[in-house]
Amino acid sequence: MSATWRNWGGNVVAHPRVVTDTSTVEGVVGAVRSAAGRGLRLRVAGTGHSFTPLVATDGVLLRLDGLTGVLVVDRDRMRVCVAAGTPLHRLNPALQALGLALPNLGDIDRQTISGAISTGTHGTGVRLQGIAAAVCGLVLVLADGSLLRCSAEESPEVFEAARVGLGALGVVVEVELQCVAAFRLHARESGESFSAVLEGIHDLADAHDHVDMHWFPHTDRVLLKRNDRVAPGEGPGPLPGWRRRLDDDLLANRLYEGVNRVLTRAPAATARVNRLSARVLGAREYTDDSWRVFCSSREVRFVESEYAVPRASVVPVLEELRAWFERSGEPVPFPVEVRFVGADDVWLSTAYERDNAYVAVHQYHRMDPSRLFAAFEAIVAEHEGRPHWGKVHTLGAERLQALYPRFDDYRAVRDRLDPTRLFTNAHVAHLLDA
Template structure:
């Protein structure tokens, strides 16, 4: 814990002007005493040493795309945005190392220049590589890995003053823990990813009756490369999205689709799938009784469409509308039942939601604290427009998910503590032992991570 005297302001290496830090969703903020922006591993190690000497804690921050308070601190906020870019690329083995603060958009563009891609991506490209790994960010598809599962090596600056490397052959125990690390093992400096050859995705989006889709959910997930669906409360229809992987790109490929068709798709995204959501959300905030009717209007506006594009542009979508999110990872075989109970809850209690509920899937992860650790997983994500209340609904839904063995996504809103979480993770004690080894004084902990881990 911090021992800084009230009003005392230390000066640290790579210090920049400090101010209020806010998460992307706007629901989490912090007033750090000092903000630092190191440019290399030496500066990271210096910051950790200086903070320890001053009795300060340190929390690394990426793009702020988490809705849980994993970042906030009153002491030192370590901004990783200057730790960005390519470190090395091995095209023969398809291994790429990037600095931790590289965003997924930047990563994808760098890989495209070398004829490579990541096998699977979350639906937002704004988060950093280290941040996505830290919280267990995932895409969808039972046969395709999460971000953490694509990591083959990492370099981590620890409070003891060491730059520790781990890989599948050197300290594999640490790699298993670091694959979902919550920023409590050290400050990640670089990440090595196992990539694949560049590929295209064919996207098919269409509306279909919800009831039959939920009944056959596992079969639908198993039968597609990447599968997800969204349900807007107050309606009986689902919006299904299926991504199919196409052949590798030839050396002389041209970008799929004409500039005109890509522009029309971007306009569709911006108007019907973004601005309409924002506008209806604002109306719903002023007139809550109209929400269900507005949801039906929005659901009908999402027309069917098909298109093909380079993988990372099909995986990710624009997110200009700010919202708050809670997501749970459930055993795949329990996901349909949990969804049915969730729908009954919404119908019974009349919760007014201005964003669709999204269902995705993923294979087992090896990370000790990955929400998908050791099991095929169905993900149910709840979102609410940032200006509208969400606490009551999120908490009621959490009770349903917990009863089905659900594990919270570390980067989203939840109320679980160590007492709830420890029995859910076979590798819990191993993770805590490694955390104690690397950071015995708790330099990298904040109030939230202490509560999560019970330390």
């Protein structure tokens, strides 16, 4: 009997024939050889925080939950090698203990490092890049069970393809990361008028290290988060424990879950409730270690679609989205998130050679997201939108080839490394095979 696997959002369910857990590289090699020998396909699962069916398989599902930890530290170059299954919530404090940090992070820390880079996970900051841009070396187990080490100097083409690799080139077992010295962030969060913020959005993005906006649909309210690096001792203190628990645990999670459940039955109240939500998540200001500011706990389940658009398109995209909400009245309790990330050189990164704004729409998991996602996708299609690989979208190989200048180079590496397509599934084939 096959097992059942579900992603975090609950929108992807799979029934793998075999689930293999391993905590060693030899175990990975064994699982790959065994799958190939039995004619089964193999997909690696991180913590299942992707909303796209990247992990789904009816063959072998390989879990690396035990393949964790910091393996090597190069203090002079501020680099670390970590085992691929290491979750960010364990990596961040381990780096802190070494006086190091990742330069930028997304808004949660539950993902594995290999899962995060494989889909191009990013945070926000016009002068910063996504997590994969901090990768300076990888070790992969290939389809024939051999090990390959790659970096800008060693097998550079594989390195460029595998930093955001979609799990389609091999199993990543080790990740080398370029860190920075541990730093603190001064966080300022406030409720603002969305229209006023839109008017000055580019100045705002340039003026702060990290800008993150949560606009509540059907309202003119936005929760604006501005985080700036400060020297030790500068800025106000950290949030008291009770305030963090009140904001994150009670308001953002427990109460919010209740609100969403009510709106599922009474969607007509969405606009009124959104105005209230925007007010409740009020102003706060504090300073803390970077990773404690970047990441918070997200317990209320939702599904999400996120697209990167050229930075210059952010206002038109948001205006068009606002007009669609007004026209359709679609009940969407979750805020639309807006972030900014600078260009990088990672072949399948959404920020490949392009300064981007990221616009993300979310829907509560018990509500139907299809109209929202379809309307959003139609809007960003007019702005060369590149979908986040881990968030719901419908684009296939033909469109993706037009959006990614190095798409065919990536596919050539894949043809070489995995000619028999051991590491594929229906979704990966839709993305990559013309």
